[in-house]
Amino acid sequence: MTFNNKVVWITGASSGIGKSLAITLSQENCKLILSSRRKEALEKVKALCNNPKNITVLPLDLAETNSLKKITEMAISSFGKIDILINNGGISQRSPIIETTIEVDRKLMEVDYLGTVALSKALLPHFVANNYGHYVVVSSLMGKFSSPFRSAYCGAKHALHGFFDALRLEHEADNVKVTMICPGFVNTNVARNALTADGSKQGDQDEMTEKGLPVAVFTKKMLQAIRKEKFEAYIGKKERFGIYLKRISPKLLHKLVLRSKVR
Template sequence: MKFNNKVVWITGASSGIGKQLALTLSKTNCKLILSSRRQEELEHVRSSCYNPENIMVLPFDLYHYANMKTIVDDALKAFGRIDVLINNGGISQRSPIINTTIEVDKKLMEIDYLGTVALSKALLPHYIENQFGHYVVVSSLMGKFSSPFRSAYCGAKHALHGFFDALRLEHDKDNVKVTMICPGFVNTNVARNALTADGSKQGYQDKMTENGLPVDVFVKRMVKAIEKEKFEAYIGKFEKFGVFIKRLSPKLLHKLVLRSKVK
């Protein structure tokens, strides 16, 4: 799958991975739909892209997942079809389980899981009708194994894998593709915007995230994985090997994560 002549919809496109995806893909011969909650930032991203006349801005909030059919209808009006939906929008969390209110767990599930699932389900009839479609889901290595202080985030990301693995199986007959992208540490604002125990933002960067992959390097690898229609892609530095260590010995991975003192 190449992006040439495709219509690509990116959520979480106002910053970080989503913004870099928009900048990168705008250099190809494709049309883009950019979504997040913040219209002003989306317009700034659009104006920074190549060929802004081929880009539509469609702001919405994943938290309001009951409205997704209307959102999809609006997106389809832009260019008449959607070939690739990149589910990149979401939030993270940093807090001990014992202190984290259940409202934080609920919010992570509603935004990261239910919002993504509702949007994808609303688009599914269009994919079936066209007998083609590609879902790209920005999960996390935390969707494959867990680490301390990310319990709600890990739960939501693990859930995404369960849902989209089932979708891939059910709609293989309709030529619907699913690529799960599992980032490790990427130098974005994800840690600054992560929710803490009471639902407030953490507000500062952590060293592991700051020392993660540069976002442009990450996106180049992500784009290659999408073009190859990989089922899953683990993109990071040393931390990505946690996926393979868990297959061999969950107990060993447990010890290594404890030793790393990741925060």
């Protein structure tokens, strides 16, 4: 697969991985739709991109699922079609289970899971009618195995895998592709913006995220996985080997995570 003449819709495009994807993809022969809650931030990202005439800014809030069908219609009308939806928007969480209010769990599910599912379902009839479409879902290694102090985040990311594995099976005959991207630690502001036990932002960076992959390196590897139409891609440093260790010995992975500096 190439990005040539494709229309790519990116959520969470105002910062971090989404911003890096937008800037990198703007160098390809494709058109982009950039979405997040912050229109002003999206306009700044657009200004950093090549060929701004090929870029549409379309604000949305994944928590407002009732608005996503209308926004999807607007996205399609921007360039007449959508070929690839990169579901990158979302939030993280850092807090002990015993202290975390159920409102935080609900917020993570509303944004990271239900918002992503609602947007994808709104676009699905368009993909089926065109007999082509590619969902790219930014999950996490935490969607495959868990880590302390990320219970709500792990739950929402695990749920994404269940849904999109089913979607891939149901729409194989419609030529609808699904690529699950599972980042390890990437040096973005995801930890600073993570919700704590009472729903407030953490505000500071953790050591493992600070030492994670540079976002430009991650973006290059992610785009390679999309081009190859991989089912899943595990992108990170040594933490990605937790995927394989869980298959061999979940108990050993449990012990290693307990001994790690992940907090």
